[in-house]
Amino acid sequence: MTNKNNNSILDVEFGRQKLTIEDVVNLAEGRAKAILSTDPDFRARIQKGVDFLDRELREHGHIYGVTTGYGDSVLRRVPPELVGELPLHLSRFHGCGLGDELSQPASRAVLAVRLASLCSGYSGVSPELLELLTAFFDHDITPIIPEEGSVGASGDLTPLSYIAAALVGERDVMMRGERLSSAIALEKAGLKPLTLRPKEALAIMNGTSVMTALMCQAFARADYLCKLTARITSLATLALHGNPAHFDARLFAAKPHPGQAQVAANIARDLADLGATYQPARLQDRYSIRCAPHVIGVLADMMPTFRTTLETELNSANDNPLIDIDEETILHGGHFYGGHVAFVADGMKTLIANLADLMDRQLALLVDTKFNHGLPSNLSGSTPERASINHGLKAVQIGASAWTAEALKNTMPASVFSRSTECHNQDKVSMGTIAARDCLRVLQLTEQVASALLIAVRQAIVLRLHQGSISPDQLGEDVTGFLAALGDDIAFIDEDRPLEGTLRTLIDRIQARHWPLYVTNTTDGTAS
């Protein structure tokens, strides 16, 4: 649904079409502008929800979360003179988030995902609320949201309460890089704080938008890491004098998982220039090379399913109760339950950690003279006279093992750790937000492992070129271009030096999806 506007910034129009993961990521990263649809049908639908709720309240006077307490307090009746104060109480008593604060891009992603859900027209919120949320994007206002305290059913109540608070001018926000009280930020932007109507705090908070937003960001990182691990495997194969026949299309036609076959095809293309006279060191390479498509391919094959599930959640009404304006009824259910997102997060983190493990094994082969077929110990590029004091990538490899171990440890599924809570009203919950946070942590650790590998494979191939055991014309155009780009950030290691700065630069590059990788998307088969 993203369109280019005149300034070639992307427009994401809420209320007209379905959002994609890319829309959320573009908004999060400041590459897109949020627009609230002016389509009269959409506006009429939203207004109808508000009018219906008002009428219900006037005529029947009894609506869950409007004239009752919340959750297990449903049996408590709220008298008419206190109904107006109830929403503010909901946002305030949930102001108990702890832990690190979400980054500004993550907070923007949460805003986008909640806005998408509210625009589905089932929440009974006012057009003014949707307009103020949209205006947050225009004025670069992001609520400060602590990331801990959600059980992921009843949605992300506590973290989302920080959006409700920001809309009414309470708690803190970031505005153009400055931390301000929300009241001051709104004033500076010329915006009026919202007075929450009945049900509006519940509508903002009662949903899966934090976990879904985090998983949209995770999806983009996983997609890139999937391709990067394939490219790293190609370079490791070249460096180890591996056998390109392991990636033969005929093999993969015989076990035709499409994502796996695409990964193999990409690696095969990277190795296509080795030439007919090339002699691999072994007939069959160790599994971290030979089975790389089978490891990376599981992620590649699952990504389309992850996308479908996340985009369904993203475009859903994940609130309670839902206002059905066509039938003029109130539907009571449990759509704030984040089970689908929880499972995507738990599944994705396992597959990503497997990439860390694969790369860690490749690095172990590269640095070890027992396995690397003629490369120097720890890939040090020192002269023979100075080899006794040079240790090359020894510590980087130890670091990669530590990051891998931590990534693997974080694969414990969160979705099976349901706790009965809230006086046993929320007696089965998804833990989706914890799963999503784990997934992001595993991604971070795996990106760290990938950055170590990038140093190693580049160093190893430069050493091979120096040795003359591989020639530039055997590398092919894409690989040569990629190695040249790496050379901008990674200097050849002849004498030992601290590599933290290089590792950090490479992690930034990975997270910015800096290098174009493969024309065909390995994860959904579409051109990227």
Ligand SMILES: N[C@@H](Cc1ccc(O)cc1)C(=O)O
């Ligand atoms: N999610 C609950 C509402 C709720 C809101 C806040 C709470 O603290 C607890 C429960 C429901 O829709 O049934």
